[in-house]
Amino acid sequence: MSRDNTLLVIDDDTIVRESIVAYLSDSGFQILEAENGEHGLEVFRAEQPDLILCDLRMPKLDGLGVLRQVRQEAPDTPFIVVSGAGVMADVVEALRLGASDYIIKPIVDLEVLEYAINRALDNVEILKQNRRYRESLEEAIDSLKESLEVLRTDQKAGRQVQMKMLPHGPLQFGAYNIDYRIIPSLYLSGDFVDFFPVNDHCFGFYLADVSGHGASSAFVTVLLKHMSMSLLQDYRQKGKELPIQPSHVLSTINRNLLETALGKHVTVFGGVIDTQKNTLTYALGGHFPLPMLSMGGQNRFLEGKGLPVGLFDNPEFEDVTIDLSGPFTLTIFSDGILEVLPQDSLKEKEQYLLSAINEDADTVDKIMTRLDVQTMHEAPDDIAVMVLAGRV
Numbered sequence: 001m002s003r004d005n006t007l008l009v010i011d012d013d014t015i016v017r018e019s020i021v022a023y024l025s026d027s028g029f030q031i032l033e034a035e036n037g038e039h040g041l042e043v044f045r046a047e048q049p050d051l052i053l054c055d056l057r058m059p060k061l062d063g064l065g066v067l068r069q070v071r072q073e074a075p076d077t078p079f080i081v082v083s084g085a086g087v088m089a090d091v092v093e094a095l096r097l098g099a100s101d102y103i104i105k106p107i108v109d110l111e112v113l114e115y116a117i118n119r120a121l122d123n124v125e126i127l128k129q130n131r132r133y134r135e136s137l138e139e140a141i142d143s144l145k146e147s148l149e150v151l152r153t154d155q156k157a158g159r160q161v162q163m164k165m166l167p168h169g170p171l172q173f174g175a176y177n178i179d180y181r182i183i184p185s186l187y188l189s190g191d192f193v194d195f196f197p198v199n200d201h202c203f204g205f206y207l208a209d210v211s212g213h214g215a216s217s218a219f220v221t222v223l224l225k226h227m228s229m230s231l232l233q234d235y236r237q238k239g240k241e242l243p244i245q246p247s248h249v250l251s252t253i254n255r256n257l258l259e260t261a262l263g264k265h266v267t268v269f270g271g272v273i274d275t276q277k278n279t280l281t282y283a284l285g286g287h288f289p290l291p292m293l294s295m296g297g298q299n300r301f302l303e304g305k306g307l308p309v310g311l312f313d314n315p316e317f318e319d320v321t322i323d324l325s326g327p328f329t330l331t332i333f334s335d336g337i338l339e340v341l342p343q344d345s346l347k348e349k350e351q352y353l354l355s356a357i358n359e360d361a362d363t364v365d366k367i368m369t370r371l372d373v374q375t376m377h378e379a380p381d382d383i384a385v386m387v388l389a390g391r392v
Contacts, residue, residue, distance in 0.1 A: 005050040005121055006030040010040035010066065011082065012058045016105070020053070023110045024117070037061030041069055048074070051100075051120060053113075056083045056090045064093060071098050076127065078120035082107070122200075130233045137229050140164050141222060165225050171195050173203045174275045175392045180207075181364045183336075183383040190217030191334045191384035192224055196232065198244060198272060204232070206270030207287070207386050209334040211308075220257075220264045227253050246270045246283035247317035250309055254285075257310030265311035269332055273324070278392050280330070281321045285309040288335050289350055294357045295328035301354070302330075327359045330388040331367060336381035340373055362389035 007029050011017040014035070021031045032047055034040035038061050040054065052070060056063035063081055070077055078100040083091045091102045100120040103113055143164065170179045180193045190212060195205035208224055210217040231249055249270060257264065269291055271282030284290075286308030290301040302322075307315040333353065343349045356370040364387050 004028065004030065006032060006047065007117065008032040008034065008040065008043055008047070008049040008052045008054075010034045010037060010052065010058075010063070011055040012036050013055070016055075016107075020107070020110070020113065024114065027114055029117075037063065037066045040066055044070060044077075045073070049077070050124075051078045051080065051117060053080045053082065053117070056081050056087060056094065064090060064097065067094055067097050067099060076124060078124050080116055080120060126236045130236060133229050133233065137226060141226065165222060166193065167195055171203065173197065173273070176203070176273055176275060176388065176390045177362070178203075178205055178386065178388050179364045180384070180386040181368070185336070185380060185382050190221065191336065191382040192221035193384055193386050194225060194228060195386075198232065198235070201276045202244070202272055202274050204244065204246075204270070204272045205386065205388065206268055207332045207334065207384055208266050208268040209287075209336075209382070209384065211265050216262070217264065220262065220266065223257070223260065224253065224266065227256055243274075243281070244272045245319055246272060246281060247306075247319045250283050250285045250306065250317045251315075254309045254312075254315060258313065266309045267335070268309055273388075273390075275392075278323065278325045278390075279321050280324050281319055283317045283319055285317060286311075287332075289333055289338065289353060291330055291332040292354055292357050293322075293328060293330050294359050294361070295324070295326060297359075299354050299357055301350075324390055325392060327392075328390050329357060329359055329362050331357045331361070332386045332388075334382060334384040336383035337371075337373075337385065339380045340383070341371070359389075361387075363387060 007024060009017055009020055009031060012035055017033060021033055025031050032043050032049055034043045037058050044052065054063045054066050067079055067081070070079055075098070079098070081091060081094040081099050081102045082105060083102055084105045094102065100123065101116045103116060107113055167180070170177055178195045182191050182193065190210035192208045192210070193206065195203060197203045208221070210220045231252060235244060250268065257266065267286040267288065269282065269284055269287040271280050273280055282304065284304040284306040286306060292299060292301055304318065304320045306317040338349050341349045341352055343352050356367065361367050361370060364385055367385060367387055
């Protein structure tokens with residue numbers, strides 16, 4: 001995959017440098033060159049490249065000297081060192097100083113170099129996303145803290161703060177789309193949804209229903225947002241090559257909620273879609289009614305079990321993986337929907353919900369219209385609905 005990033009190649013060996021430049025230019029990168037460390041720093045300061053590829057052994061100012069200076073002036077700029085096989089001590093020192101990666105000379109396969117460059121650039125982008133997530137979350141939490149006094153007298157202001165925490169509109173992720181709606185029983189809702197990219201081929205989502213109503217339940221939704229984003233950042237920084245386990249996420253949130261001693265628990269359904277494998281891995285935390293899958297002309301409730309989150313010590317949650325190859329819709333409600341359905345028994349309500357979904361009911365508006373609740377603005381209990389549709 002070609003990229004338009006600007007790279008700075010620093011190497012005093014003209015033949016090696018020119019071969020690297022020719023290959024990376026053909027791969028779509030914009031290339032800057034420097035024949036020694038001093039010149040490399042001049043180009044770096046003038047052009048601010050996206051990544052630096054630097055030989056370690058050079059006269060006057062070697063690669064370690066360049067790295068030290070770059071780390072002082074632009075600590076986030078990825079820096080890949082190129083070293084002969086006999087100077088591994090310098091490679092270790094370069095990594096200690098913050099080098100992103102290293103390549104051993106002679107470079108027999110330039111595809112290995114390109115892979116290392118793309119990986120370093122991806123890591124930088126993830127760090128930037130983490131920073132934006134953190135800044136956005138801190139801003140929202142600060143806004144909520146500033147509004148706590150207002151919440152006591154004006155729940156409408158609190159609702160505006162809470163809305164900032166919710167996703168901004170539907171998410172389109174390849175052939176998948178997620179849509180949602182929350183209808184609060186008060187200005188503040190104890191129901192909460194979120195969805196977000198995990199990496200270049202996976203995205204995560206959850207629907208949570210906090211016990212109770214009002215400001216205290218709404219505050220727990222802020223904690224949920226904070227905890228889920230913190231877990232996402234840790235994953236991206238430490239283990240992004242490993243699959244996410246929704247059961248582990250629920251266990252972590254369960255422990256953190258118990259430690260807060262707020263007396264609140266949460267029912268939640270959370271999952272991760274892998275768009276390369278076309279699979280859904282999910283875990284249930286006491287969620288009811290069960291999510292409904294419409295696929296291949298058949299409608300069914302998803303299987304699974306798990307206790308509510310934040311209520312018991314060491315509950316067991318299990319991961320379930322299902323195949324999503326083919327058009328489908330996955331519809332998830334909070335239990336508030338059961339309060340507004342006209343049927344008498346719980347079984348009748350469940351069957352009514354199941355009859356309302358199919359592969360064509362792929363948006364919240366279509367689902368709410370089929371249930372004849374599309375004009376509802378208030379409800380006896382909070383109602384959240386999420387619709388995930390795929391056309392793979």
